[in-house]
Amino acid sequence: MGLRVNPSQRQQRIGLELRRLRDISGMTAAQAGQRAGIGGTHLGHMESGRTAVPSAKLHALLDAYGIESEPYIRGLLTMNDATGRGWWSDYRGDVASSAVDLAELEGTSESQGVFDMVNLPGLLQSPEYARALLESAPQGSDPRITERFLEFRLQRQEILTGDYPARYHAIIHEAAFHMGFVDPTAMRRQLAHLVEVARLPHVIIQILPFRSSRFPAMGTPFTLFHAASPELNTVYLEHDAGAVFFGDQGHLNRYNMIFERLSSVALPALMPEAERRFPTERDSFTLLQHLAYIL
Template identity: 80%
Template sequence: MGLRGNPSQRQQRIGFELRKLRDATGMTAAQAGRHAGIGGTHLGHMESGRTAVPPGRLRTLLDAYGIESEPYCRGLLAMNDSTGRGWWSSYRSDVSSSALDLAELEATSKSQGVFDMMYLPGLLQSPEYARALLESANQDADRRSTERFLKFRLQRQEILTGDSPARYHAIIHEAAFHMDFVDPKVMRRQLGHLLDMARLPHVTIQILPFKSGGFPAVGTPFTLFRATSPELNTVYLEHDAGSVFFGDQGHLDRYDVIFGRLSSVALPALLPEAEREFPMERDSFTLLQHLAYIL
């Protein structure tokens, strides 16, 4: 079997974990490979995600590296057993590989922590808002491309309304509501959609107002995906130069702290009016009311 030319994020992550574990033991690739009955070069291809890791050899390597955490082992084995094929596979010719990786991560993660400052997060966008945003940002795109990407985005949202939805916590900067990307009427209806999403018991939405103290040093939207084992969490950064996925402990720790800080300085979570008392202090709902009024 030939080497993969463009391994997915999941395949690269499996390799990254294997290399991290081997480095922690001080073994060379040749030494570790002997435990699994393969050459050092073959193991190197596994560690780069360029070739598959047979389940039996993965278990042997985990034993050789002295890994005793059952959640971590189960999580890595499950990641390795996955075919990577899901509903998103039918969009391979319509969206980027990083978008496919994002959809797969969303479908397999235990929870998400999302921060955005220019747009409403994709999983919280109403169809009308999403369409207006896509048409505004991609004015040269043909109609079919826009329709396929819109369908892809809306299908991603089903993880919040399915039978076993993951926890979802979004922090949205107030600036996102003032951006003149869509018609005010579209934005006003989008605010109503946010209220509908906030009624879901597994969804938490906070708004970070302009006047908030102690804003942490973060300059780009990000999503912190949490797995069943914290070692397998992933940070996703989205920007014009291309999307990036991080799985190293340094980035995981940094963005976990940042998200916690953002949550602490953001307004209390959005609660529909029927489920709250008259506000004695500022919260996300009263700011949303104000935003709807001034649109």
């Protein structure tokens, strides 16, 4: 079997974990390979994600590196045994490979923490709002591509409403509600859509208002994906030049700290039941009502 040319994010992450563990152990590739019955060059291909890691060899490597954490071992074995095939596989070649990787990660993570300050997060977009964003994108002049992207985005949202929904916590800067991507009527419908999604017991939505005086210096949307073992968590960053996934502890610590700070300075979570009482304090629901009024 030839080497992979474009390993997926999951395949690369398995390789990076093996390289990280080997570095911690102080072993060379030749030494680790000898312990696991793998050639040093072959191990190098495994660490780069260019070739599969047989389960028996993964067990042998983890044993050689002295790994004893059961949740971590189970998580890594589960990640390694995954085929990478799911509903997102039907979109390979139609959407960016990073988008396919994102959908796979959404489908396998236990929870997500999302921050956005220009657009509403993809999993919270109404079909009307999502279509308007896609039509304004560079590929938006091609109706076929737009429809395919819209279909892909709406199918991603099913992770919130399926039989085993993931926990989802979104923090949205107020600026995202003032962008002119859609007309006021469509935006009001988007606000109503947010209220409906917020009724789900596993969803938390907070709004970070303009008037927050303690906003962290943060200019890039990001998503924190939480796995069964914290060592396998992932940070996803999206920007105009593309997207990037980080799994190293430095980035994880940084963005976990940022997300906790954002949550602490954002308004209390959107709670639709607040409709039945007169607001006595500022919260995300009353700000949403204000935004709907001034549109």
